[in-house]
Amino acid sequence: MTRALTDLPAETVDVVARWNPTAAARLASGPEFRHELFVAGPRRAGKSRLIDGLRELDASAFDFVDDPLDAGVVLMVLDAAAPLGREELSVLDVVTRPACPVVFALTKIDVHRDWATVRERDRALLAGHAERFADVTIHAVAAGLRGAPTRESGVEALLAALLSAADGQTREARSGTERVLEQTRRMIVATGRSIRETEAGADLRAERARLLAHRDGQRAERVARLRSQVQLGKVELMHEVSSRIRAAGAAVRADIDRAGRTELADYPDRLADVVKKLSADLDGVVTTRLDHLRARAGVAASDAPGTVPPPDSTVPGRPEPRHRGLEDRMTILIGASAGLGLGRLVVTPLSVVPALDIASIPLTLTLGGGVAWWLARARGHIAERSHMRQWATESLTTVRAQWEQLVLGRLLSAEAQISEMILAESRSRAGEVDSRVAQIDGELRGLTARRNGQLAACDRDLAAIDRGLREISDARREPKHLPERQST
Template sequence: MNSVSVLPDSILRVVQRWNPSSDSGRLVSGESSSGTRIYVVGPQRCGREDIVQMFRASGECSIAAREADADVVLLVVDAASVIGREDLLLLDDAAESGTPVVVALTRVDVYRDWQAVHRRDAEVLSSHCTAFAQASIVPIAPGQEQALVAVVSQVAREGQAGDSNSGVIAQTRRMIEVEIRNLRDSVPGAELRAERSQLLADRDGRRGERLVQVRSRLQRARGDLSQQIAEATRATVAGARAWVDTASRAELGSVPMRLQHEVDHHTRVIDAAMAAAVEVAGATGYVASPRIPEDPPDRRRRNEDRVTILVGASAGLGLGRIAVTPLEMIPALEFASIPVTLVLGGVAAWWLARTRGLMADRAQSRSWIVESMSTVRAQWEQRVQSVLLEAEADLGAAIMAESREQLASAQARIVEIDGELRELAAARSGQLASCERDLAALNAAF
């Protein structure tokens, strides 16, 4: 058992902070062993087998079956090319455990530019891990194998006699380097940044898109309701005219009431369609219901009526004359034929005039129905226009109000996220600075 110098308290604190599971006793004393145990690694066809046989024959060193049992890790590469990524992966376990590393550069007698490869290998090792910065790179030519044995033995002795603490220190250094690499590569607050981007994209609640959707929906409703109004107008006119064609003179007086009843029915249907279109119940409560115009005016007697009476009287007199012709053949009844002729003429004139008047009243009613429904249609269209405009204004105002609330909420959340991101960045900077201080302390001591 060889005693070694006790580590400074600052180094002990670093090791205990980063590597509390390590064997703390190794930080006070080291262990020596007889003979050097070597663990040989390297790519194929680089001369590794020859190196292993040489060490077995030397008697000074033994080949370890596991890296954990080795005093030195020997990487065998040839001088054909610089150490590659696959070669460095073979040394990662050594870097973590703190085992010393020696590099054997074979076939230097074959490749003339081996010295450039030698320098580049040193740079690659140093940049890959600070623990490899002082690794020995031994060029091997035929007949110079013992030089490698001497270097390996020397490195093993220095590792045992100089400082048995190097394994734990190297392991701690490796842990710090990994943490520094992770801190530099990672961006803290990825979820917060994603949330912030989403808030910025939707902070107004998609106000413009929602307004366009409302206008598009109301425009479609306007077209559908216009078509419905046209169909209601045609149906009402057709039904009223069909009823008028069979109505008596007395029944024609109820045309306005019947027409208003139909208008009220279609108004309720149109109102229900509007309420469904704007998604607001009672949307027409502030709009007056359509009313038909005044009742049709009394029909005035015209020349056609007077002509109809004269024609009827003439026709009646003619028919009466024909009817009483047999009576005139009887002298006693000759004077009686005159009243009969007059009565028949009057009845015919009355019937023809009445029939002509009923037809004229029906025609006037049909014309009045068409004119009235034209007015009602305009009222329906005005009603729809007013409701849709009011609905667009109300829905737009509601969207704007919701947008303002969401904008305020999103802005407040963005401020919170910015604060959290600053705290994370500050914490990351503090952690990185602490890691760099600890690593600098270890590098300065070893």
């Protein structure tokens, strides 16, 4: 006993209408038993011409399907050019089922004269391949004939064999409704498998992992890199300060060695101007270095907080007056002695003349005093130069300390400012990442809920199809009510 689709539960009919509307419409528009045919065979075996010939004979005899699992009968097409081989046997194994009848057709007999020998060879090979094909019949067909198929072409005999096999399959096996239900079931199972195998939200999970890996904007790496750059800048700037102080000291000593008394008196002001100019140059070098430091730290110089201009490095006051000591007195004494000796040497010729002997005494004293004065003055100038040189060296040492303090202070201030900016950027980045991660989590939950809903819907539809199949199976197993034997 078979059942129509409309006799099944309403939920089963609804599932079939949603998943397989074409088959449902076919069952609703025609009789329940429909012959579904699948045509298989190797390439260039004449399948298309054979299908056209069958349709010309009876267009409504079969529904040609694309899936062998939906077919009630399989037509295996063989080529008369040569006996079948591995390709034909592999195709046959794929498209046939144990309960599905198979009808064999040998095409192109109008082209190849030894087709009868090929058919016998094919029959022997099929018998050796499977026991079910031991007594198989291979129908010879001239599918290449032009015009409508005739009795001589063998298409009519093939059609009759296909109809006979289809009718027997319909009576002994499944109804068209059952085939539609199984076809719909395969579609639902394939869709559920595809949903399970497809990982929903893979791109979102990858984005989420990438965002969490760099949530703080690589704050630790940037801070560590900043510290190393600060240490490198400290070494370079200290070297720059030392080289500038050495160059200034050499220039100052050379200037003092060539300076006269007037130049020595004005040299503190000149040294202050030199130090001021060098301080301005050094400030430019430090500023350039700090800009490079900000750029390497990923912080724009225009975004950095304004810094207070550094104080000018000045010379610490003027030198104290040089105190005259024992050396100056000894210089005067030595100068006077040398002057007197030189005066006596000069006036010695005058002592020959008695009248000029008395005049030589004041002349000797005058010359001695003059030489003593000059020697004392020269000794004082040399001492002033030495005093100024010592003062300049001490002043440059003080200026160097001021420059080093200035450089270290600006470096530490810049490091603190850049660190604060990195922390602010990290906090902002972390907030943006947390917001995006929360959004991704919401999307993933939505995808998971949608996926679970789709799987649950597939399970419900499978359960409805299975209930319909069980009802068909139960109806087939119901005993036929035979008329009771009348007792006489």
